[in-house]
Amino acid sequence: MTAVNKITSIELQTVKPQVSTTQIDKAQSIIEVSSLNFSIKNKVILKDLNFTVNKGEIYALLGGNGAGKSTTLKTLLGFNKPTDGSVKVAGKEVTQALDFVRGKTAYLPESATLYPHLTARENVEYFLSLADIKKTDEQINAAFIRVDLQQDAWDRHMQTYSKGMRQKTAIALAILREAPIFLLDEPTSGLDPVAIDEFNQLVRELALTGATILMVTHDVYGACQVANRIGLLSAGELVGEFDAPQNGRIDTEQVHAAFAQRGA
Numbered sequence: 001m002t003a004v005n006k007i008t009s010i011e012l013q014t015v016k017p018q019v020s021t022t023q024i025d026k027a028q029s030i031i032e033v034s035s036l037n038f039s040i041k042n043k044v045i046l047k048d049l050n051f052t053v054n055k056g057e058i059y060a061l062l063g064g065n066g067a068g069k070s071t072t073l074k075t076l077l078g079f080n081k082p083t084d085g086s087v088k089v090a091g092k093e094v095t096q097a098l099d100f101v102r103g104k105t106a107y108l109p110e111s112a113t114l115y116p117h118l119t120a121r122e123n124v125e126y127f128l129s130l131a132d133i134k135k136t137d138e139q140i141n142a143a144f145i146r147v148d149l150q151q152d153a154w155d156r157h158m159q160t161y162s163k164g165m166r167q168k169t170a171i172a173l174a175i176l177r178e179a180p181i182f183l184l185d186e187p188t189s190g191l192d193p194v195a196i197d198e199f200n201q202l203v204r205e206l207a208l209t210g211a212t213i214l215m216v217t218h219d220v221y222g223a224c225q226v227a228n229r230i231g232l233l234s235a236g237e238l239v240g241e242f243d244a245p246q247n248g249r250i251d252t253e254q255v256h257a258a259f260a261q262r263g264a
């Protein structure tokens with residue numbers, strides 16, 4: 001593991017990348033779920049599920065407990081084989097291209113699975129080495145800066161980290177892996193309002209630079225804050241979709257009413 005690399009605040013500002021949206025083809029579908037059915041032991045869990053997430057889009061799959069959100073994520077990650085239908089990521093059928101799909105995907109579980117007895121830098125270096133990726137200290141510093149992880153924490157054991165800091169580290173790792181697709185499981189649960197705002201801002205910046213983001217959540221307000229599109233999942237079925245207006249947010253009351261009626 002490498003030694004601590006101190007850099008000045010002037011350097012910090014110069015390393016932060018500029019956001020450019022000019023190159024993004026937003027019509028390109030990156031996640032395509034078509035007529036997906038999934039059953040376990042004759043119990044139907046997902047029913048004829050259809051949705052797509054385009055490049056640069058933030059899609060929130062919203063639903064109550066047991067609606068099928070985690071099952072959908074597991075299917076996208078190839079841990080569940082569809083009973084019927086198709087699940088494509090970056091143009092490839094997940095079950096037929098597991099390594100390709102997992103290489104393109106950053107999955108953030110509800111609790112980031114990083115090692116508490118290692119520092120953020122050591123965690124990042126370790127997980128990159130597992131993927132056979134080598135990054136310089138400067139590149140790792142730049143990723144920490146991009147996610148706004150406070151500099152005095154970079155070389156501290158992660159057992160001292162808050163949940164928000166752990167998530168930032170996990171996203172820094174995804175950025176270093178150059179994963180263009182993010183699957184987020186209840187990403188803001190357990191975060192305080194400031195950390196939620198920071199996280200949402202980071203997610204928006206990732207989308208602006210072309211990342212495709214699918215988050216699952218039961219938080220109506222949180223989904224409306226950040227998503228370009230919301231799919232309402234109820235008992236394994238998609239029962240409604242809501243699009244954000246141009247440069248605006250999805251209406252919380254409308255989604256809340258639909259959730260109260262159909263969301264569980």
Ligand SMILES: Nc1ncnc2c1ncn2[C@@H]1O[C@H](COP(=O)(O)OP(=O)(O)OP(=O)(O)O)[C@@H](O)[C@H]1O
Nearest residue numbers: 040043045063064065066067068069070071072218
């Ligand atoms: N291995 C399994 N065996 C049997 N039933 C399962 C299995 N996995 C999931 N289920 C059932 O599938 C349904 C959907 O579960 P899932 O975990 O996808 O829901 P969820 O929307 O993620 O819920 P939560 O918000 O509570 O995490 C639930 O009724 C659950 O009990």
